[in-house]
Amino acid sequence: MQKSENDGNKEGSVDFIRAIVAEDISTNKWDGKVITRFPPEPNGFLHIGHAKSICLNFGIADENSGGQCNLRFDDTNPVTEEDRYVNSIQEDVRWLGWDWDENLYYASDYFEQMYDYAVQLIEKGHAYVCELNARQISEYRGTLTTPGKESPYRNRSVEENIDLFRRMKDGEFKDGSHVLRARIDMASPNMNLRDPVMYRILHAEHHRTGSVWSIYPTYDWAHGLEDSIEGITHSICTLEFENHRPLYDWYLDKLEVHHPQQIEFARLELTYTVMSKRKLLQLVDEGHVNGWDDPRMPTICGMHRRGYSPEAIREFCRRIGINKFNSTIDIALLEHCIREALNKTSNRVMAVLRPLKVVIENYPEGEEEWMDAVNNPEDQSAGTRKVPFSRVIYIEQDDFMEDPPRKFFRLGPGREVRLRYAYFITCTDVVKNDDGEIVELHCSYDPATQGGNAPDGRKVKSTLHWVSASHALRAEVRLYDHLFTKERPEEAKDGEDFRSNLNPQSLQILSDCMVEPGLKDAKPFERIQFERLGYFCIDTDSTADRLIINRTVTLRDTWAKVQKKGNKK
C-alpha cells in the first residue's frame, strides 16, 4: 500500500499530509517515527466519513516502516457514551481491514494524569476555579467582534484554587456550580482562548470508570493531552479544529510535554446523503430508516449489510484524496468503486425480480436439463456450475415488449432471443388476463442451439436471464435507491429541513422474486451478481426458509439511459 499513486499521474504524487509525514521522516523530526491515531467518541456508529479518517491514519502508519496507529476512544463525556458503541466501532474498523495491534486506548485511562496536569497549571497560575454559571460564562465571553470580560473569580489564590478543585473532584459540589478554567486572555480574537473550561462537574456514571469521578475534562483540555501522552507524532483532525490548535499549543507549552503536530483536513461530504451524527440519529429515531445498519445508511455497518466490500470502501477513500477545503464527492464515484471491486470478485447467478411466465411449447413436458454456466467471467478460478432448465421458465417482465420500439433488443412477438447458457427461443404467442395484462408467453425453442450457440451462425440481438419455474427458489429482494432526492439534502425550502428531501422510493421490496436453486445455502453477507441486474448481498434478515437479498448497486444500465432519454422527448 505504498504511495497512493493518485490515479495514473506522476509517481510520488501524494496528498499534503503524506507529504508532511514524508518530509518529517527525511529530516528525522521524530526520530523517524510515525505515530497516528483514530480517536472516535463512543457515542454513535461509524460512517463513511470516518472511513476517510481511518484510512488516512491507519494508512499512513501502514505505509511507513515502524509506523503505528492507535485506536483511542475519546470518552470524556459520560452522559453520551456507551459500551455498545465501543464494540461496534472496533468491529467496523476491523472489518474495514485495519489493525491497531496492542494499541487500544481510552481517554479515561488518563483521567488521573490529566488531573495532575491541571493541578500543575493551577500551581503556575494558569488555571482557576470559576463559579459563574453557564449562562454567565457565555455572557462574559463577549462576541466575535467584542472582547470578553474577566470572571470575578479569575484572581483567586493558588491555594484556594487547589482546594476548590480538589473538592470539585471529591464530589462536594453540584453539577454546573463550578468549573476549572484556563487563565489565558478574555480579549483574544480567538474565542477558544477566552479562558476555556477545562473541567466540569458531572455526577454521571462513566462506561469505564463508573462513579469514581465527579469531574470530567472537556475535549479541548483532554484531546491534546491524550495525543501527547501517547507520543503521537502527527495528530490528524478535521478543519473545524484549526481554531483550537492555538489552545492545544498553549496547554502543551505551559505543561512542557511532548507536542505532536496537528494537521487539519476537510471531512467527507457525499451527494444524496447526510453525514452528521445528529442527522443520522434523527433518521433512526424518527423511523425514516430501520436502524443504524439500514442498508440505506452511510454507516459502515449499513454499507456492510448493503453489500459493500472493505476493499471498495478503501479504494474509494484513496481516490477522493485529502484537502483543506469543503468539497462534496459525487456518490457515483462510490458506486463506481463498488462495481469495480465486485465485478472482479462476485459470482454470477441468475435471478428474476419481476417474473413473467414463459412456456416453451415444443420442449418436452417433464424433461429437465442442467446447463453449464460460468461463475465469473472475470475469474477463471471461480469455475462453473449447473443450472436447471425445463419447459416452464420465468423471465424478467422488462425483457418483453408487445410493441417494442426500435432500440429495444429483447423479446417481442415473433422475435428470437437467447436464454443465457440455454437455447434460442422465439415468442409465438402472448397470453393476457381480462384486464389486458400480459400474464404468460408462449415460445418455441431451437434444439440445435443448446448451450446458447446456433450452429448455423445466426445471431440474436439479446441474451436474457431466466430461471426454471419448478426449480427456482423464492426470495424477497430489497431494492435501494438514494436516501434523498436532492444532491444536497440540506437545501430545503423555508421552514423545512433535510427530511423534506427524503426519497419515498429509497426502499422497494419485491417479495416474489425467483432465484437459481444454487442459492439455497447462501449465508448472510455473501455477495453475488444477478446477471444483467446488479450486485446483491444476502441480508441478515435471511432465514433457512426465507431468502432475503439486498441490492447493493445496479449494473451500469445503458438501456435505462436510452429509455430515460426517450421519455424526456
Next chain:
RNA sequence: UGGGGUAUAGUGUAAUGGUAGCACGAUAGAUUCUGGUUCUAUUUGUCCGGGUUCGAAUCCUGGUACCCCAGCCA
C-alpha cells in the same frame, strides 16, 4: 464591523516558475452468450483585476466568494 482557513473542467484530484494531467460523470463508437466487463475517441477548467518574469495555477498586490469559531459537545 474580529480571528482562522480555502479557491484548478459538471464532480473530485494532480501539476512548487517551463506542454494544465488523471479519475468519476456525460457523449460517440468497437468488442461481447450480461444493453455488464474491456477498449477507443470526444467534451468542458486555473475565482476576478493588476504586477514581476522570456515564461505564472504556482511569486507579489488589490478585490470577490465560500467554510469554521461566541457548548460546562466532540
